[in-house]
Amino acid sequence: MPEAVTRSVTVGGPGLLASVEPLLREWMPRQRWFAGKGRPVTGFSLVAATELLPVVDGKLGLYHLLVRAQQPSANVSGAASHPGDCYQLLIGVREALPPRLAPALIGHVHEGPLAGRTVYEALYDTRPAEVILEALRTQARIGGLRFERREEIRPDLVPRLVTAEQSNSSVVYGDTFILKLLRRVVPGVNPDLELPLALAREGCPRVPPPTAWMTAQVDGEPYVLGVLQPFVQGASDGWELALRELAKGEDFSAEARALGRATAEVHTALARALPTATLGHTQMQSMAAGMTERLEAAAQAVPALGPYVPGLHSAFEALADLAAEGHTWTAQRIHGDLHLGQCLRSPSGEWWLIDFEGEPAKPLAERRMAQPVVRDVAGMLRSFDYAAHSAGGPPAPEWAAACRAAYCTGYAEVSGVDPRTDPVLLRACETDKAIYEVVYEARHRPDWLPVPLSAVRRLAGPDSV
Ligand SMILES: Nc1ncnc2c1ncn2[C@@H]1O[C@H](COP(=O)(O)OP(=O)(O)O)[C@@H](O)[C@H]1O
């Protein structure tokens, strides 16, 4: 496949990749954001390279790379044709790393134009993070990179990398803005920019409005690479708060109800901002078929699911049956991966929803489809259950049940529709989510696998084991 190198400079283009490839092969699969875990990386191909700061006289060099990780077994059914995932990297080059940058080390280069130098994850470093903010602030165009903004940005904000576990990488600037740099990038409209922009146009106060964003044009296709948005100062995320309350034996249902209200506010604004649809027999049967396919793929990938497969199937069959009876559902754009960790509570008690990327493993077209809002509701209901099984003590099913009920009540107060009035769809969506979580945990956090498995056991019903 011909791949354009945005700006092929001697060191920063193919020369840089050739020098660092052996280091990346070792370093990238260890990163939390690396999506292809468990499959060998056989090599990298360069999609685009942009020099942001040249290596001059031993001073810092900075390169923006889009690289494709070649993993021949990525797609079992189309192994030979899968081009591999494309990742965004910001690579710093120095003579040596100061101790404060030790965690950022990628490795020491032994050959090629960078021989003798050290390459590192540049987001840990102040100057590279400043370069990106400055490009956003001035709406720069560098090589194939485009930086755009909706609002003014102050020039003197001090950056710090967010070190929390996440699927992408974020930098906070002076407690004023947070920039999320996407790691695995795909061509097309990214909902993590599209939806917050649509919500900002609607004046929805529950989602931080994008201040600026960064894109690339590669082979004529647009890639969203990063989004800058206001930083909610002093915020705690819903997951931390829920675990804290659980540890104290405290009820969380007032917050759960407020979260239900916030979710419904966002859904109502999305339904105003973007097209909605009515899903009839064919679409719902195809949704149920998709859920069944995911279950089968998950059972292949995670054998522990095996005994529950028949019971889980019944949730999807019930949905298909309801569709066959002529029942219809309303669909609209939704969050797509809603859970407690995507909800921030400001010190004044307001809830914000973040991270509209959807389930990262799903194709973009699927993530951008109109869907029943119950999918998001199911994600949150799963999250209360997750908290009740993860707090360290014995599982707290009554705590989860109270939160789940309060969340649905809050949702109904704002939207006028209680998700519990659609139990077949709710069970199917919760089951689908729990199966997704089983695969996610098996791949990323195997120690957590028992948490979604306990839900699978419950959702599959008593006859399945
Ligand atoms: N606007 C914001 N204000 C404050 N903190 C934020 C904001 N957006 C994100 N964060 C913090 O950054 C973390 C990662 O953001 P998120 O969008 O969920 O990234 P990822 O897709 O990598 O998981 C969140 O869990 C939250 O703690």
Ligand SMILES: O=P(O)(O)O[C@H]1O[C@H](CO)[C@@H](O[C@H]2O[C@H](CO)[C@@H](O)[C@H](O)[C@H]2O)[C@H](O)[C@H]1O
């Ligand atoms: O926040 P991300 O977009 O990275 O979402 C992924 O990672 C989440 C974990 O960080 C994962 O969420 C699962 O674990 C949460 C607790 O850590 C729990 O609150 C969620 O309910 C549960 O789904 C999410 O599924 C995954 O897409």
